[in-house]
Amino acid sequence: MADLSIEFAGIKAPNPFWLASAPPTDKQYNVERAFEAGWGGVVWKTLGEDPAAVNVSSRYSASYDAHGDVVGFNNIELITDRPLEVNLREIEETKRNWPDRALIVSLMVPCEEDAWKRIVKQVEQTGADGLELNFGCPHGMPERGMGAAVGQVPEYVEMVTRWCKQYSSLPVMVKMTPNVTDVRHPARAAFRGGADAVSLINTVNSITGLDLDRMVARPIVGSQSTHGGMCGPAVKPIALNMLAEIARDPETAGKRLCGIGGISNWRDAAEFIALGAGSVQVCTAAMLHGFRIVEGMKDGLSRWMDEKGYARIEDFRGLAVPNTTDWKYLDINYKSIAQIDQDKCINCGRCHIACEDTSHQAINKLLQADGSNIYTVNDDECVGCNLCEITCPVDQCITMVPQETGLPYMNWTQDPRNPYREA
Structure with missing residues (x-):
C-alpha cells in the first residue's frame, strides 16, 4: 500500500x-x-x-x-x-x-x-x-x-x-x-x-x-x-x-x-x-x-x-x-477532431446547439424516418475546440481523436506567419 x-x-x-x-x-x-x-x-x-x-x-x-x-x-x-x-x-x-x-x-x-x-x-x-x-x-x-x-x-x-x-x-x-x-x-x-x-x-x-x-x-x-x-x-x-x-x-x-x-x-x-x-x-x-x-x-x-x-x-x-508551458511553445500542427459514440449518444442535441450557435457548425443534425435526430461530426469543419465534449452530459460519449497530419512540430515562435518568429 x-x-x-x-x-x-x-x-x-x-x-x-x-x-x-x-x-x-x-x-x-x-x-x-x-x-x-x-x-x-x-x-x-x-x-x-x-x-x-x-x-x-x-x-x-x-x-x-x-x-x-x-x-x-x-x-x-x-x-x-x-x-x-x-x-x-x-x-x-x-x-x-x-x-x-x-x-x-x-x-x-x-x-x-x-x-x-x-x-x-x-x-x-x-x-x-x-x-x-x-x-x-x-x-x-x-x-x-x-x-x-x-x-x-x-x-x-x-x-x-x-x-x-x-x-x-x-x-x-x-x-x-x-x-x-x-x-x-x-x-x-x-x-x-x-x-x-x-x-x-x-x-x-x-x-x-x-x-x-x-x-x-x-x-x-x-x-x-x-x-x-x-x-x-x-x-x-x-x-x-x-x-x-x-x-x-x-x-x-x-x-x-x-x-x-x-x-x-x-x-x-x-x-x-x-x-x-x-x-x-x-x-x-x-x-x-x-x-x-x-x-x-x-x-x-x-x-x-x-x-x-x-x-x-x-x-x-x-x-x-x-x-506545462507557454502558449507560444504549443504545437500548431497538432490536430484532433471530435468523435461521437452513437451507442452512448442519447440524442439530446446539446453538442449540436453549442457548435451551431457559438462555434464552427461542425456537428450535423440528421432527421430520421421515425422523427428522431442523430448527430454526426463534419470532420472537415471540426477544429478540435472541445466545446461539444464539454457540453455533452454523457461521459466518454464524445472524445477528441488525434489526427495524423504528416506535419512536424512547429510552435508560434517558428511559424512563418509570425512576423516576430525566431530564426
Missing part, C-alpha cells in the same frame, strides 16, 4: 493533508478533533498582537451551482480574535499531545522588525514545527498595513521573511496572495528572503452576490457589506495556475510548495501534487462536510497511487510541471 507520509521543508507528517489557517484551526478543541480524524497537519489560525482582532457578524456568504452545492465560499473574518497567550498555551499543549503531526503557526503582525522578532520567538517556545507568514488576507487587515498589503509588495515580502529567518530557527513558509498580476514576483522575493517554502493561494477578492431586496451584498452586517476573500472549488483553477507558474519559473523551480485552493477530494490533491506541491491545505471542504472527509481523501489517494505504481508522494510530485 502506498506510503502517504511526507517530509516537507524539514517538517514530517503522516500524510500530506493539512488543514489551512482558518476557523477550523482556531483552537485546541478543533485541532485535536482534526488529528483524531486523521489529518496529517494543521496551520493554526493566524495569530497577531494583543489586543486581539474584533470580528463582525455575519461573516460568510457563498456562491452555489445549479444543484445547490457551494462552489465559492466567501468570508470577511479576520485573524484570531482570541488572546495571544491563550493561543500559545493551546499550541504547546496540542503539539505535546500529538507529536507526530505537523503543527505550523500562521502569523501576522505590523510590518515592524521588533514585532516579528517578538512573536516568532514566542511561537518557537511552544514546540511548533514551523511558521506560515500570512501575506494574503485580502480584507480588514490590509487596511492596517498587513496581510495582502505586504504580500503585494515583493520588497516587503523579502524583508519580513528575512526577519523571521533571522530570529527563528523554525522552517518558514510564506503564504501568497492571489490578488496580484504575477505571483512569481512575490514568490521569488520570499525565497530571496530565505523562505523554506511558499503556500498558495490565499483567498481571492470577491463579492459572491447581493440581496436585491435590501440592495446590499452578502454577507450583510447591519445594512452594509464589503468585499471578502473567496475560497472553495471556484478558486481551484486559479490556484493550480499560480502553483504551476512558480513551479516552472527558473528562479523558483525545485523549491518547496504547499498547494491551497478548492481541494475537496483526493483527485484535487493529486493534481496539486503533480504540479509541484509537497503538501496540501484544505479549508472549505472541511467546513462544509466536517473533519472526517480526510478519510476518503487518504483512501482515494492511496488507492490511486497503488494503481499507478507510485510508492510515495515524491514519486509523482511535479511530474506535470515539464508538460
